[in-house]
Amino acid sequence: MELQQIKQRFGIIGNAPMLNRALEVAAQVAPTDISVLVTGESGTGKEIIPQVIHQLSPRKHNEYIAVNCGAIPEGTIDSELFGHEKGSFTGASGSRKGYFEVADGGTIFLDEVAELPLQTQVRLLRVLETGEFIKVGSSRPIKTDVRIIAATNENIQQAIANGKFREDLYYRLSTVPIALPPLRKRKEDIHLLFRKFANDFGEKYRMPAVRLTEDAIQLLNNYTWPGNIRQLKNLVEQTSVIGTSREISAAELIEYLPKKMDLSPALISDSKEGINERELMYKFLFDMKKDLNDLKKLVLEVANNANVNLSQDQASMVNRFSSDIQPESTTKMLPAASSEETFSHSSNAPVDNFQVHEEVEESLSLEDREKELIQKALIKHKSKRKYAAAELGISERTLYRKIKEYNLAE
DSSP: OOHHHHHHHHTOOOOOHHHHHHHHHHHHHTTSOOOEEEEOOTTSOTTHHHHHHHHTSTTTTSOEEEEEGGGSOTTTHHHHHHOBOTTSSTTOOSOBOOHHHHTTTSEEEEETGGGSOHHHHHHHHHHHHHSEEEOBTOOOEEEOOOEEEEEESSOHHHHHHTTSSOHHHHHHHTSEEEEOOOGGGOHHHHHHHHHHHHHHHHHHTTSOOOEEOHHHHHHHHHSOOTTHHHHHHHHHHHHHHHOSSSEEOHHHHHTTSOSSOOOSOOOSOOOOOOOOHHHHHHHHHHHHHHHHHHHHHHHHHHHHOTTOOOOHHHHHHHHHHHHHSOTTTSOOOOOSSOHHHHOOSSOOOOOOOOOOOOOOOOOOOHHHHHHHHHHHHHHHTTTOHHHHHHHHTSOHHHHHHHHHHHTOOO
């Protein structure tokens, strides 16, 4: 079947190369009984690949069962998958067929397979290797002819390293791996999906479909979409129902996006946290480091050229930093003479009394820098926490906690 026919049959929207490749692989493996592992972030539509494979396979007239492994309690999942005999556990008033018995000749889709308990993974591995299983409470093996397609949004290699997933089971499941791209890597498809969802919800709620202005389309394309297609669909439904206008601008669209959103071009990054107080401390340190480097350059210029006179602003800057910087906290270069003797604002005499001192390696401890900045702010504002916190860019409550943590005297 042609790629475009597959998209039309299963309602798949998009032309991104990675999406097309995933569908092509699915169509190629469909006629076989090879196990397939579908990977991708949550909300990318992994559940559509097993349906494509099943419907294009000789098993399409038999059972197709989708199982969410993460939604079944650990104590009952073996019974759900493999069945149980009467009296095998408390409450087992009769025997029961499991999914592997019901789906004989068909396909089982194990969604979130990384959530399976280790004991169940052993049972699943036996099905893959021998084509048979044993019910809970029984000793008689039962043959089954089931094709297994699994999916996960977890890093399986990391789960293996942590002892949460069996490596031999991974290799049995991933005979053919299929990776679905996140929405941020399908920028050309985002507006197409928006229009499709907008038309669907317009028909559902009997109202005109919403549409986007050019700036809103740009905003949509630059957003990182941590929830992928699922998040986009929810956003379209919100704008369709709640929006007062049928044309959505960028300013209106922002109101429907999470407050901590990333509107920069999407990068492969899992960090979604905003700026915290520790990052603010880093910013303070980097700014101070930059000022110190400027001061070093100025001092070296004067030291290397005795005929260079300091302007009033330059001398003022050197005086200010010489008095503000604590010797134990920063790399410093100080004049041999006092600031009054060397940097007289009224004198135009050349400066020739500079002696460059040996640089002292600065401490890289963030805790030391944080403690030092807090001490300086408290001293500057005479222990008034409200003003010291404002100076540091943190809340007064956080400052109080830091004072206790570092045992600082106010």
